[in-house]
Amino acid sequence: MSNVATGPSPDRVMQVGLGFWASKALLSAVEMGIFTELAHGPEEFNGLAGRLGLHPRAARDFLDALVALGFLHRTQDRYCNAPDADLFLDRNKPSYIGGMLEMANARLYGFWNHLTEALRTGQPQNESKSDAGASPFTALYADPARLKAFLAAMSGISHGANLAIARQVPWTKYKTYADLGTAQGDLAVQIALANPHLQGIGLDLPEVGPVFEDYAKANGVSERLRFEPGDFFRGPLPAVDVLTMGHILHDWNLAEKKMLVSKAYAALNPGGALVIYDAVIDDDRSKNAFGLLMSLNMLIETPGGFDYTGADCIGWMKEAGFRDAYMEHLAGPDSMVVGFKE
Amino acid sequence: MSNVATGPSPDRVMQVGLGFWASKALLSAVEMGIFTELAHGPEEFNGLAGRLGLHPRAARDFLDALVALGFLHRTQDRYCNAPDADLFLDRNKPSYIGGMLEMANARLYGFWNHLTEALRTGQPQNESKSDAGASPFTALYADPARLKAFLAAMSGISHGANLAIARQVPWTKYKTYADLGTAQGDLAVQIALANPHLQGIGLDLPEVGPVFEDYAKANGVSERLRFEPGDFFRGPLPAVDVLTMGHILHDWNLAEKKMLVSKAYAALNPGGALVIYDAVIDDDRSKNAFGLLMSLNMLIETPGGFDYTGADCIGWMKEAGFRDAYMEHLAGPDSMVVGFKE
16 A cells, blocks of 8 residues: 555645636635725624625635635634735726636636537637627627726736836837737836837727727826727738737637738838737747646637747748747746847 | 836736636546546557547647646657556546546536625535425435446545545454445445454445445455445444544534534444544634635535534534544545544
């Protein structure tokens, strides 16, 4: 029986296999606004459970599970937010990233229950299943409430990478930029904030305009940053020094990806640069689990989207005519690939 | 902007919040039998993807995600099992624990999508939702295929703890034992294998008999281990020196838990012991996340079940008349509580 003591343990298999327990507990906590509630200050169990509408049966188990997972702290009978939960999961802070988790809770968690079917058929498993042939974004953009939540979610998960791009790209060489599929505009805003000499454009479908303009105004960069309504897929791209595309390229199939890279090359001013970022997969495809799982999420969510390695993207850029290209890590799972036009 | 570099990072929030991606990828891999397939030896991508029926669109992403998660290894284009996946996720090995994950994939993953409703109502979210008032085990025991899968799943996740109990309890002092809710009988079998002087009984509903007897025979302990059909909830318990209850007590509400502990006390021979084990929660309820999440799983699965701390269980034992009791860690998240009768 000594093989049991010295051999592999089943703990990691069980931990990942039942990892949806911890995941869904956090998603439900975000849905209920627990961290927003506790951002006002520590609360005793009775008051907190009452205000959240938790049934007595499992209220303590739920809150204590969040303690054991490290998202809450508890002293005596008082619960408070852990520092990362307080910063990133309080709806009233600009650093809130819970929008993505709210969306995951309301949509993705259920869609991923059909992962096996997706893997066997190659077909998406989201709302488009009952609306075959529609663009994955048609339903989204048609509903203002869902659109706003989606845009906020995108800002939330992109903010760290956006701040890094605002500093890491050699902006001093350039005067103008445009962010394609800009959504709420956090990347365009962060670039403007960190580089007062730049003039920028945020391009997205017309429905996004008001949300973008509010956000630019709130950040005090409206004078250097304007919204341009347009479809980067079908319409022309702005002629600028730098084009940026964050969490865009992975939505599309190979032909579409190459088309977008070529279109960006054609639109850029001479000497300009294309900055693409996503959860870029490591070239050996053996380390960035998040990027590979994000690619499976593109399977669930889009007709042909997939994530890619830095080498893949550099290859598409070279093929489109870019003189030189490199990949650089940004934040968390995100990296950027930068291509330079002659 | 320096607060971003020095402050908390959103990485852990995103990793746990989207943790269902990794979890569901592993569950789908178990469902498809990937690890059983690769237990025969390494396979090239094309052969493996073809045999598993993976659509080309995301076949590589899926397999490479399992590489990045550490459950597969890849050399050139050949995939093979990581050691823990090979030992615990190959259906043909007795060490297989995938039964629990198959069950999680087919049932629990979807039920947990209703965690928020469970937390607000205190009501289970499994099959019993459409069959109110039924015992949580009625449907299970009525379907031989589901029952067999459930029993194998229970053996799988209990095996490490069962081996520990077979060694850690002071068995030399005792001659007879009975395992209540014995299922396939792995605990009873491991105790018999490690302690040749003992005579044992496995007690469970009559439907379980054939599965238990096959398992005892396969392990060569049929002469010292017999099946006794019975309902530990309603019927009498065997009079033996040691009674064991593994992953049983957490299924029931407080009154039912106390009743079972009292009933065990009454049935035990003088000087006997009661051994209870579960994913016992640490007394401070701030560390064993698995135990607390298991308790939420009891919310999803049962009308009143919950997990408990060592102090809780020792308290119920003392209240029932046990002279002395202690808690001891077994394996993974499991600990046992042992109570001694005068």
